[in-house]
Amino acid sequence: MSEVSGSLTQLVYASQPFGFDEGMLRQILGTARKNNLRDDITGSLICRDDLFLQLLEGPTVKVSEAFGRILRDDRHVDVTELVKAPTTARIFPDWAMRHDPAKSWMWSPDEIRGGAIDRAKQDDVIGIFQRIARETADTVQANPLDGQSCPHSKTHTN
Secondary structure, three states, X not given: OOOOOOOEEEEEEEEEEOOOOHHHHHHHHHHHHHHHHHHOOEEEEEEEOOEEEEXXXXXXXXXXXXXXXXXXXXXXXXXXXXXXXXXXXXXXOOEOOEEEEOOOOOOOHHHHHOOHHHHOOHHHHHHHHHHHHHHHHHHHHHOOOOOOOOOOEOOOOO
């Protein structure tokens, strides 16, 4: 994927899921992957019953349009933009939308209720996704045939 320097944006938002269940998650991921492939957006979604934390990266206009759809989506409550910055490189270049279950090293539900997201620095938020990308690369390298990368990859279809 060739990018013109400065034409990429990374956007991270947090929200509270409304009516969260596995069916809703599958629907969100399916729609996101289809739209993101169309719009040249990559990223990762961390989802649990009290938190959506999502990184979108791609062409600035397309990322803004995707975020606009998220803001209008009634499955999200209290959407908060945490990071919006230009970048020259994607963290998840091969993932139309990587799904990551809640990480034990992330904020606890009590920390979120206590305002951890509001206090988070941009570098810390991006660091969460950089760590997930490293863990993903390590898993794929250690287990190249485990199927982890194929179902969600931009270069493969479901």
